[in-house]
Amino acid sequence: MIYLRLFLESIAFAGQALRANLLRTLLSLLGVTIGIFAIISVFTIVDSLERNIRNSMSFFGENVIYVQKWPWSFEGNYPWWRYFKRPVVNLREYRMLERRLEHQQGVAIFWSKNSNTLKNQSNSLSDVNVQGVSYAFNMVSDVPVAEGRYFTQQEVEGGRNVALIGADIAENLFPGQDPIGKEFKLKGLRFKVIGAMEKQGENMMGIPGNDKNAIIPYSAFMKIYPTGPDGLEPAIAVKGLETDIGLMDLEYEIRGVMRSLRSLKPRDEDNFALNRPELLADAITGLFKIIGVAGWIIGGFSILVGGFGIANIMFVSVKERTNIIGIQKSLGAKNYFILLQFLFEAVFLSLIGGGLGILLVLGITLIPQDALEIILSAKNISLGLTVSVIIGLLSGIIPALMASRLDPVVAIRSK
Structure with missing residues (x-):
């Protein structure tokens, strides 16, 4: 029950922060939005490309070995003229x-x-x-x-x-x-x-x-x-x-x-050569993993900026609500209650930014594509939300610790 109350209070405080400083909050969340959009869009396009290429190779069959004269890939030290003699x-x-x-x-x-x-x-x-x-x-x-x-x-x-x-x-x-x-x-x-x-x-x-x-x-x-x-x-x-x-x-x-x-x-x-289609598929998967790493790097910088933006919002929120924190503590609120309250708020703000980024990716998938069908998978949605939660936790942990350690008497007198 206490966690539900914490969750509801955090949503209420986050809503107040959005309403009170709408432009500042949206600009701060823009980094998370762009970062999540960059990462999830890259993974979505890469997954769609890989799926389409694998479907394109369906004529090879699954779990099939081909017995042929020629290999599909040539070994570097093997004399090419020997293949002709086979x-x-x-x-x-x-x-x-x-x-x-x-x-x-x-x-x-x-x-x-x-x-x-x-x-x-x-x-x-x-x-x-x-x-x-x-x-x-x-x-x-x-x-x-x-x-x-x-x-x-x-x-x-x-x-x-x-x-x-x-x-x-x-x-x-x-x-x-x-x-x-x-x-x-x-x-x-x-x-x-x-x-x-x-x-x-x-x-x-x-x-x-x-x-x-x-x-x-x-x-x-x-x-x-x-x-x-x-x-x-x-x-x-x-x-x-x-x-x-x-x-x-x-x-x-x-x-x-x-x-x-x-x-x-x-x-x-x-x-003779024993050729296996999955070797081609594995090579394609390896290439797409490199592209995925590039997506993490590109999106990582934007998420870093967004994380600093959320941390800034939380520091300002702690300062503006110092008096309220003092009253809560004087009425018996424990340190972990204040800590979780601010952490939930940071995560909620980060999820808003991440959710906007995922919605932008979803918008791309709705654009009709003849050559490539782009599908936003549940796996990538989960990845985007998970990254948002982690960014929220990392951005909010220091402000939340500061808030939880405030002396109630000093906090009440701050206003």
Whole structure:
């Protein structure tokens, strides 16, 4: 009950300070407002950027390891020409990995070929990316089917001329029509549309999602495009189990099976690459942490100024209310009561400044953005309020101690 009374009295005193010296108080709180705005806006934009970039990488899949000829990042001391001597992954290795791996919930092989032209009578679309995939491809990668269905096992293994198409392909080849069941031509062969994918638009990385993708069974793909040393190079994707933290068990398994299939001796180096999308995501997270530190530094100076402003208000408040403090003490108020009263007041004033800063950030999120959706998270709101409380406590502790230690007789005579 005493804490509720302290809280209510502190709010009342803080309200009096605001009304009595409105301009001075607002100017003093401006530093906290700007500081919280700077910090929370930076964190909000960084979180939004990171979320959008991670969403842009969703086509890589989660908990997936890619087995390929080329690594996604090159080691500094490794001779680049050795990569050329590596063999490409093949169907035999894909089938053996699918059969032998225990720490997996999906294994797929796929090829990609850019700059293709699809035709339907007088309609055509160029620069289409065609992917040939195995049946489990939708388990290791994001295939958002909006209409129709995904492939059946028989369609994939039989190499039937069926396809899933992106939104741009559907709009250009079949304008104003339902694309399901329609046909288009690719390299002179007719393919039947069994599914259409959701429209995604261009993502943060400049990649147009699945909108200009046509996905066909890998057996049908191999009829059209040459593979091997002088042709397209496939990749094998393996999705790990949720219980395999860090996919370490899966990585050891893949490395063991691949080395066995390629008859590598214990001292031989790997002639294949195990690429992991989370390494790219971790690099992005590290970059954004640096930006976050910059936000703390920029906002920290403003908060420091705001903290001095609140301390100034509290010193003035102690001086103006010295007589009242003396009366309170003469009536039996304890030192901790006076101390908490002034601390609550300082925290309340700081929260007003921090709240205004958060409202400014919220205003930014309400501005329509086509390229980047900015969302103010509950985590960042909590961070802003927590920082405000800490600044209030630090700014108010010295004035509150001074007030709590006043001699009641001297304080009453001060007026």
